[in-house]
Amino acid sequence: MIRVESLAFSYAGAEFHLRIPEFSVEAGERVAVIGPSGSGKTTLLNLLAGILVPQEGQIECAGVRVSSLSDCDRRAFRISRIGFVFQDFQLLDYLNVLDNILHPFRISEALRLTRHVRERAAELGRQMGIEDKLHRRVDHLSQGEKQRVALCRALLPSPGLVLADEATGNLDPRNKEHILELLFASIKAHNATLLAVTHDHDLLPHFDRVVDFSNFRSAA
Amino acid sequence: MIDSLYIAWRYLAFNKARTATLIGCVTLLAVLPLSLDLLLAQSERELRSRAELTPLLLGAKGSALDLVMNGLYFGDEVPELVSMASVSAIDDAGLATPIPLYVRFHAREFPIVGTTIDYVDFRGLEVAQGRLPALLGEAVVGAEVADRLGISAGDSLLSSPETVFDLAGVYPLKMRVTGIMKPSDTPDDRAVFVDVKTTWIVQGLVHGHEDLTRTDDTSVVIERSGANVVASAKLVEYTEITEANIDSFHFHGDPEAYPLTAVVVVPHDDKSATILRGRYLDGETPHQLVVPGEVIDGLLATIFRIKQVLDAVILVVGFATVLALALVFALSIRLRQREIETVFRIGGSRSTIARLLAAEIFIILVASASLSIVVSLIVHHYSGELVRAFFIR
Numbered sequence: 001m002i003r004v005e006s007l008a009f010s011y012a013g014a015e016f017h018l019r020i021p022e023f024s025v026e027a028g029e030r031v032a033v034i035g036p037s038g039s040g041k042t043t044l045l046n047l048l049a050g051i052l053v054p055q056e057g058q059i060e061c062a063g064v065r066v067s068s069l070s071d072c073d074r075r076a077f078r079i080s081r082i083g084f085v086f087q088d089f090q091l092l093d094y095l096n097v098l099d100n101i102l103h104p105f106r107i108s109e110a111l112r113l114t115r116h117v118r119e120r121a122a123e124l125g126r127q128m129g130i131e132d133k134l135h136r137r138v139d140h141l142s143q144g145e146k147q148r149v150a151l152c153r154a155l156l157p158s159p160g161l162v163l164a165d166e167a168t169g170n171l172d173p174r175n176k177e178h179i180l181e182l183l184f185a186s187i188k189a190h191n192a193t194l195l196a197v198t199h200d201h202d203l204l205p206h207f208d209r210v211v212d213f214s215n216f217r218s219a220a
Numbered sequence: 221m222i223d224s225l226y227i228a229w230r231y232l233a234f235n236k237a238r239t240a241t242l243i244g245c246v247t248l249l250a251v252l253p254l255s256l257d258l259l260l261a262q263s264e265r266e267l268r269s270r271a272e273l274t275p276l277l278l279g280a281k282g283s284a285l286d287l288v289m290n291g292l293y294f295g296d297e298v299p300e301l302v303s304m305a306s307v308s309a310i311d312d313a314g315l316a317t318p319i320p321l322y323v324r325f326h327a328r329e330f331p332i333v334g335t336t337i338d339y340v341d342f343r344g345l346e347v348a349q350g351r352l353p354a355l356l357g358e359a360v361v362g363a364e365v366a367d368r369l370g371i372s373a374g375d376s377l378l379s380s381p382e383t384v385f386d387l388a389g390v391y392p393l394k395m396r397v398t399g400i401m402k403p404s405d406t407p408d409d410r411a412v413f414v415d416v417k418t419t420w421i422v423q424g425l426v427h428g429h430e431d432l433t434r435t436d437d438t439s440v441v442i443e444r445s446g447a448n449v450v451a452s453a454k455l456v457e458y459t460e461i462t463e464a465n466i467d468s469f470h471f472h473g474d475p476e477a478y479p480l481t482a483v484v485v486v487p488h489d490d491k492s493a494t495i496l497r498g499r500y501l502d503g504e505t506p507h508q509l510v511v512p513g514e515v516i517d518g519l520l521a522t523i524f525r526i527k528q529v530l531d532a533v534i535l536v537v538g539f540a541t542v543l544a545l546a547l548v549f550a551l552s553i554r555l556r557q558r559e560i561e562t563v564f565r566i567g568g569s570r571s572t573i574a575r576l577l578a579a580e581i582f583i584i585l586v587a588s589a590s591l592s593i594v595v596s597l598i599v600h601h602y603s604g605e606l607v608r609a610f611f612i613r
Contacts, residue, residue, distance in 0.1 A: 051565060072569070079567025090562040094234030095227070106223035107568045107576075113223065153566070 001027040001161060001193045002048060007057035009040075009047060018043055020057070023211070027160075030187065030194040032204050035213030041197040044213070045163045048195070049082050050074035062160045076110035083154030083192070085183070087166035089146045091138045091153075098134040101125065101152040111157055124152040128182055144175035148182065155186050162187060164196035168203065180206055221579070224572075228579035238552075239584070242545065246588035247595065249541050253534050254592065255599045260527055262603035264520055267293075270406060271512040273343075275493060276316070276485035278306060278500070281508045288515045291482035293407045294323050294331040301479040306507060308476060310485055313499075315492035317342075319484040322419040326380045327395065330365045333411045334419030334480075342486060345408055349373050350399030352413075356421060356469055357461030359395040359414045363403035373399050376460075377412065379422045393422050394460040405604055420478055421461070421469065428458040428469035485509065549577065 004023040010016055018040040025031050033041050046052040047059060050066045053074075059067045062081055069077060078084075091100045099106075101121045105113040125131045128148040130141075138146060147167065154162055167183065168176040180203060187194045196207070204210050232239040270292050279287035280300030289295035310318035319342055322334035333339075340352060350373030352360050359377060361369075371377060378392045395414060403409055420426045432441060432449040443450040458465045471478075487493035500509035553560070553573075560573055599606070 046565075049565070075567050075569050084565050086562075086565075090558070090565070092559055092562070094231045099227075099230065103227075104566050106227055107563055107566070107572045110567070 003060040005058045009054045030208045032207040032210045033197045039213040079108040083159035083162040085154045085164040085167040087169040089150040161193045224575045224579040243587045247591045250592040251595045262607045267516045271516040274512045278483040284510045288512045304478045305476040316485045316487040320480045321482045325422045327377045327412045334416035346402045347399045348402040358398045360399040362409040362411045364409040366400040391459045
């Protein structure tokens with residue numbers, strides 16, 4: 001599913017350098033990425049999603065060489081093949097729950113907002129237990145409910161790869177377990193691959209594999 | 221594009237105060253010059269049409285503009301007065317028909333226009349209800365007066381005292397309304413028409429009271445000497461003219477010396493007009509005979525010069541507003557950095573952001589344009605009333 005070879009990346013003008021000689025994730029695998037802050041975990045997610053472009057090396061996701069795609073193709077690839085879940089949910093206050101879930105379909109020409117998509121959004125909402133809140137404003141939701149909305153948004157395009165950047169970091173222990181269960185169930189149901197950055201070592205037993213990122217960063 | 225418009229609309233609906241402010245600013249920017257143009261065009265039409273229908277206007281020397289504004293539009297500024305003798309002089313010359321005007325007093329906020337029946341014929345006014353005044357103390361009111369005061373033929377109307385604190389002044393006269401004029405969309409709609417003698421009663425120059433030759437009340441009669449009787453302040457003057465007391469109303473002094481604010485002069489022909497104008501060019505005459513159209517042309521020229529300055533001011537203010545709006549949008553982009561980052565991360569591009577912002581601007585412009593059209597239509601619909609209420613008075 002994911003193949004990374006001889007990857008090198010640094011931010012312009014910064015001392016940060018990320019080097020990954022080799023890294024791979026198999027299809028359907030649930031991988032946790034751990035490491036100290038600043039070790040490049042989020043940078044890796046951004047590189048895999050094509051938000052950042054490596055200076056050296058190759059990134060291949062679902063058979064597509066992401067690092068060789070044009071800007072436009074990278075965006076189309078990202079929106080149609082990758083689901084992103086963020087620690088702070090990144091929902092839009094001015095849209096209701098359903099509109100937040102449908103947002104990727106409204107901003108990208110790579111996705112078409114059809115009746116079927118709307119029905120799937122409602123079904124995802126039902127699966128996540130927020131079917132009665134689809135027309136509510138997101139600022140009226142609890143933290144757990146917000147993350148469920150963010151999960152629905154990430155899963156609606158049926159992505160092959162879900163990237164979660166500390167998706168449970170803002171949740172209380174009870175919600176944390178529940179959201180993780182929902183995430184794993186959805187990943188399994190969609191036959192997707194999960195790469196999740198986390199600082200929470202209690203969650204690691206739930207994953208198939210854990211990658212420690214401390215080894216990948218090198219000083220300038 | 222429809223999706224972008226939908227998201228933009230949701231954003232604008234969520235931020236109601238900001239959206240309303242932006243729409244308000246853009247609407248004002250469009251409506252101000254547009255309304256100004258509409259009102260000025262309407263003012264020009266109203267001023268010109270009435271001025272062109274009034275061939276000549278006689279008044280005392282002084283401000284020709286005050287004379288025209290009072291004589292044609294019943295403005296609040298009272299010009300220097302002329303006397304009834306000036307009407308006789310025009311009449312005696314046999315070159316024109318003089319129509320006296322005495323526009324100095326008010327009933328409620330509406331001007332009382334003292335004139336003769338000739339004025340009604342001259343302006344082509346028609347009575348919608350009742351009849352024209354035939355007796356002293358009778359009045360016929362314009363359509364707007366009747367509408368605003370809710371009066372009809374048979375009701376009465378009090379003249380307003382010149383100043384509230386004038387305790388020694390003349391009592392308000394209770395006038396009987398004998399008719400309502402048809403609407404004419406001119407200042408005549410806002411006038412209370414009475415015979416010119418009635419205005420002199422309002423002023424106290426003509427009055428009626430109990431017959432002093434027949435009273436023995438010593439507290440009223442101070443002194444009798446022949447035909448002259450001196451009365452005390454206890455003598456009550458009539459404040460309403462009725463069939464019973466109408467005969468007691470009488471003039472003091474020479475009626476030829478009684479005041480007028482202007483005389484509408486309707487020459488029999490162009491030659492008569494020229495001769496009359498020549499007569500009143502004399503530097504020693506206390507009168508001026510003006511062509512209202514020329515006076516109004518001068519006024520409009522001044523107004524349009526001022527409008528040019530206003531246009532320039534609006535242009536500068538508009539430019540500043542556009543800059544402020546651009547700044548608001550630029551700042552909102554910074555404030556919405558997190559949202560923009562989300563859009564980028566889930567697959568949006570710069571063009572997505574540009575499209576969303578363009579959609580927001582488009583909605584604001586469409587809303588402002590719609591609002592501007594509505595406001596302009598309202599201004600256009602009421603331009604006549606607005607002009608008469610605020611500009612021509």
